[in-house]
Amino acid sequence: MSVRVQADDFDASHEIAALTANRTDIGAIVTFTGTVRGEAKGKSIASMTLEHYPGMTEAELERVEAEAHARWPLDATRIIHRFGELKPGANIVLVVTASRHRQAAFEAAEYLMDYLKSRAPFWKKETAADGTGNWVDARETDEAALARWNLPVKPTPGVKPAG
Amino acid sequence: MKLLYFAWVRERIGRAGETLELPAEIRTVADLVAWLKTRGPEYAEAFARPDLVRAAINQEHVKPDAPIAGAREIAFFPPVTGG
Numbered sequence: 001m002s003v004r005v006q007a008d009d010f011d012a013s014h015e016i017a018a019l020t021a022n023r024t025d026i027g028a029i030v031t032f033t034g035t036v037r038g039e040a041k042g043k044s045i046a047s048m049t050l051e052h053y054p055g056m057t058e059a060e061l062e063r064v065e066a067e068a069h070a071r072w073p074l075d076a077t078r079i080i081h082r083f084g085e086l087k088p089g090a091n092i093v094l095v096v097t098a099s100r101h102r103q104a105a106f107e108a109a110e111y112l113m114d115y116l117k118s119r120a121p122f123w124k125k126e127t128a129a130d131g132t133g134n135w136v137d138a139r140e141t142d143e144a145a146l147a148r149w150n151l152p153v154k155p156t157p158g159v160k161p162a163g
Numbered sequence: 164m165k166l167l168y169f170a171w172v173r174e175r176i177g178r179a180g181e182t183l184e185l186p187a188e189i190r191t192v193a194d195l196v197a198w199l200k201t202r203g204p205e206y207a208e209a210f211a212r213p214d215l216v217r218a219a220i221n222q223e224h225v226k227p228d229a230p231i232a233g234a235r236e237i238a239f240f241p242p243v244t245g246g
Contacts, residue, residue, distance in 0.1 A: 034246055050245065051170055053238060056222035081245060093246055113246055119224065121238075122245025123170035135171045138242035 002077055003061040005052060007084040010094050019076045019096055026075050028102040030109040032095045038088030040136075046129045050083045050092070053121035057081070064115040068097070071111070072104040079112060081122065114145045164231075168209070169240035172216060175209035185231075192218045193227040195237065209239075217242055 004010075012031050020026055036048045061079050068074060076098040086092060095112045099105040124136040167180040189195050196213055199206045210216055218225050219238045231237060 052245070053167070053169055053219070053222070053240070056219055056238070059222050060224075117243070117246035119243065120245045121169065121219070121240060121243050123241060124244045125170070135241065136244045138244050142246075 002079065003058055003065060004078075004080045005054075005057050005061070006080065006082060009082070009091055010080045012094055012096070015078050015080065015094060015096055019078055019098055023075070025100065026098045027100045028105040029096065029098045030102070030105040031097075032093075032109050032113055033091055034093040034113075036086050036088050036090045036092060040126055040134075044129055045088055045126050046131075047085050047087055047127045048090075048092075049085045049125045049127065049133075051123045051125065052081075052083045056121050060120045061116065064112060064119060067115070068108045068112050072097075072099065072108040074099050074104060074108055077108070077112070079116065081116070081120065083122065111149055114142070114149065117142050118146055164234065165236045167236060167238040169238065171241055172209050172239050176205050190230055190232070191227065192220070192225060192229050192231060192237070195231060196227070196239075215241060 012033055016029055016031065020029065036045070038045055061081065065077055065079060068077060074097055078094065078096040080094040082092055093116070095109050095116070097105045097108040097112065099108070126134045126136060128134070164185050165180065165182050168176050168178065173179050185195065186198065189198055193213070196210050196216070200210045213227070216239050218227070218229070220229060220231065220234045221236055
């Protein structure tokens with residue numbers, strides 16, 4: 001299982017080590033870590049609470065991951081997303097992609113993040129220092145980020161980008 | 164039918180979920196939203212802007228015109244904001 005939804009923190013270097021243990025076929029590893037910002041719209045944030053839909057969250061992340069594997073020659077991937085109350089600076093999400101060459105790893109990591117943001121059922125609520133809560137609005141730029149992936153970017157078989 | 168609510172949809176309705184007997188004439192997600200809105204002011208407020216409420220049937224995203232036949236679980240929630 002390479003998808004995990006958890007309240008606990010994660011350690012990116014530990015996940016990379018686990019993903020690549022005893023493997024010599026991998027030539028490129030890309031990681032993305034999303035963290036909690038301490039301010040939003042000029043206001044300071046005391047904490048960020050992530051609500052999710054248990055069951056559907058895991059299913060949706062697995063679907064997105066399977067699509068990335070169908071699209072790029074990936075050797076391994078890991079997606080970890082936290083839920084619950086998180087403080088500014090805390091880790092929210094980790095995406096790791098491993099491939100023989102860097103292009104697939106870079107592109108797949110971006111694809112995973114774009115699709116995860118638009119489909120995985122998580123909702124962020126910011127709590128300000130004075131205790132007021134605010135549900136974060138979905139950003140139109142996140143929807144726009146998906147549009148580019150509708151292009152047929154499947155790598156041409158036999159063409160190996162430089163590693 | 165098992166219904167689930169998340170984020171501000173849950174807060175406005177005042178519960179995380181419920182099991183309701185649905186009238187037979189409800190065929191789509193949009194029909195269900197229209198019917199729920201008649202159940203009280205908290206539902207009317209939660210679904211005041213149907214374009215801002217997303218739905219899932221059996222834990223898969225669906226559009227408002229999706230038929231609800233065969234559904235075990237229908238969820239309503241705002242556009243997702245994870246990542």
